[in-house]
Amino acid sequence: MTSEALARALNTNPVVVRRLMGGLREHGYVHSEKGHGGGWTLSCQLDRVTLRDIYEALDAPRLFAIGNRSEETECLVEEAVNHAMSSVLADVKAQFLACFGQITLAALHADFHQRLAARHGPTTLCK
Amino acid sequence: MTSEALARALNTNPVVVRRLMGGLREHGYVHSEKGHGGGWTLSCQLDRVTLRDIYEALDAPRLFAIGNRSEETECLVEEAVNHAMSSVLADVKAQFLACFGQITLAALHADFHQRLAARHGPTTLCK
DNA sequence: TCTCATGTAACTTCATGTGTTGCTAGAGTG
DNA sequence: CACTCTAGCAACACATGAAGTTACATGAGA
Numbered sequence A, B: 001m002t003s004e005a006l007a008r009a010l011n012t013n014p015v016v017v018r019r020l021m022g023g024l025r026e027h028g029y030v031h032s033e034k035g036h037g038g039g040w041t042l043s044c045q046l047d048r049v050t051l052r053d054i055y056e057a058l059d060a061p062r063l064f065a066i067g068n069r070s071e072e073t074e075c076l077v078e079e080a081v082n083h084a085m086s087s088v089l090a091d092v093k094a095q096f097l098a099c100f101g102q103i104t105l106a107a108l109h110a111d112f113h114q115r116l117a118a119r120h121g122p123t124t125l126c127k
Numbered sequence C: 001t002c003t004c005a006t007g008t009a010a011c012t013t014c015a016t017g018t019g020t021t022g023c024t025a026g027a028g029t030g
Numbered sequence D: 001c002a003c004t005c006t007a008g009c010a011a012c013a014c015a016t017g018a019a020g021t022t023a024c025a026t027g028a029g030a
Helices: A003-009 A014-026 A052-056 A076-100 A107-120 B003-010 B014-027 B051-057 B076-100 B105-119
Strands: A030-033 A039-042 B030-033 B038-044
Touching: A003 A014, A003 A039, A014 A030, A014 A052, A052 A076, A052 A107, A076 B105, A107 B076, B003 B014, B003 B030, B003 B038, B014 B030, B014 B076, B038 B105, B051 B076
Parallel strands: none
Antiparallel strands: A030 A039, B030 B038
């Protein structure tokens, strides 16, 4: 499948697709081929890759919208709050990764097919 | 304490302080007084207010930097992914709130005083 | 050699949170 | 009563980072 086609399906731009897929390629989850007839192909077993793997392949983007204003501070109040916050956020992030680590692409694939069967409409990609 | 003084301690602007404190006032955690000699005063018991209470008083700002691109979609793949994501994020958010719900302001206050004692420097607010 | 694809850098746009200004209203002081 | 000091609030400006876009280079088949 080409970046062009994926971009259309995702309502975005081919370059954005390439940026994202680049991370997946580096980790061997997909393979890309240049030139005529090129594009992207899957190169992993869906039941061996989890959302956590994807998240990390995508360079583990920032998870939280909140956080410490600065790590290093002279202010003891801020220091105390930072300490509490960091500890909570670390715990929560660990739980997040654990959850994501349990969801395989195969599970999503199966879920998709269940939804597709439930719809009995025409079978085109996205829509 | 005036918004002005707080802003200086927090390295920010008095109006920003007022915006934040406004949420706390609505929930009765602080009290404000206008005019000469006015400013902010605490009006809660530190051991009865948790970070969770503060978070919610501040209108529960967005917690995650990631999330579903859109809730409603025609795309069954997106639907499957959204479903998995939402479920994980909801679980994780619940854990976050639970953690925050266990940290009282009294605990932070105690932690601050411990840090202060450990430093044996002059005792000025922040620095 | 032409076309079709990815790879990549540089730039633009957009959304969101933060900071700032200007003004109003209330409360004490001289 | 005039003055000063404070919060309250709306409107605007700025900063940051994610997403989208453009332009061009590179590689592979026809």
